[in-house]
Amino acid sequence: MKIIRSKEFTADKAWKAIDIANMQGITTRLHWTDQAYKWHVNDGEEVFVVLDGQVEMQYKEGSTIQTTQLNTGDIFFASVGTEHVATPLGEARILVVEKEGSV
Template sequence: MVLDGKVTMHYKQNGKQLSKRLEIGHIFQASIGTKHYGDPIGEARVFVIEQQSSV
């Protein structure tokens, strides 16, 4: 969840590289096995919850 600022979330779905802009209050939920990473636009505060086995 984005607490402050903006983040572009990059992820791969069905073999395609996609991205989505997240703003305050937005949540990104990746399904198991989905490769993803967040790229902050300037400064951002993000609350992340992952399973213990996540890499």
Template sequence: MRKITAGSFVGKKAWDALDIEHIEDASIRLHWTDSPYRWHVNDGAEVFVVLDGKVDMHVRNNGHEEILELVVGDIFHAACGDEHVAHPQGVVRVLVIEKSGSV
């Protein structure tokens, strides 16, 4: 057993992660970042929970882009094949649950 305080985790570079657990074929990781990720499509579902800060999640559906504002406590779910990119507004910490090895 261990206690993890999300607010104390600081990465050395954008999207650094602290591996928390692997359950069957899923990884649970705490990410720290202050820079956008990149447009991507996961090869499985992704759950993205904002623990600290604010994130603008850009999503594309049928060529149409939408921006979802995520704040502390908000959860974003991307199904397999959903195109998206996270744009943090300052420093953020997010919990990401996804298929192990996913981008």
């Protein structure tokens, strides 16, 4: 059993994470960040939940870049092949559920 107080989690570098669970190759991790990630495509599907803060999410639909702002409680689902990048607006805590070893 684990109890994690997500609002208390900080890290010494952007996108550092606490591993919460690995369920048959699907990981659940809590990330802290104050900097943008990089454009990437995951190896599988990804569920991205903003637990604290705000995140600007950019993603490609064909050759068009779309942008949306995710607020606390919002969920972004990246299907297989969705190229995307997350940029926090200040500090953010994000729960990510994805295939183990994904980018």
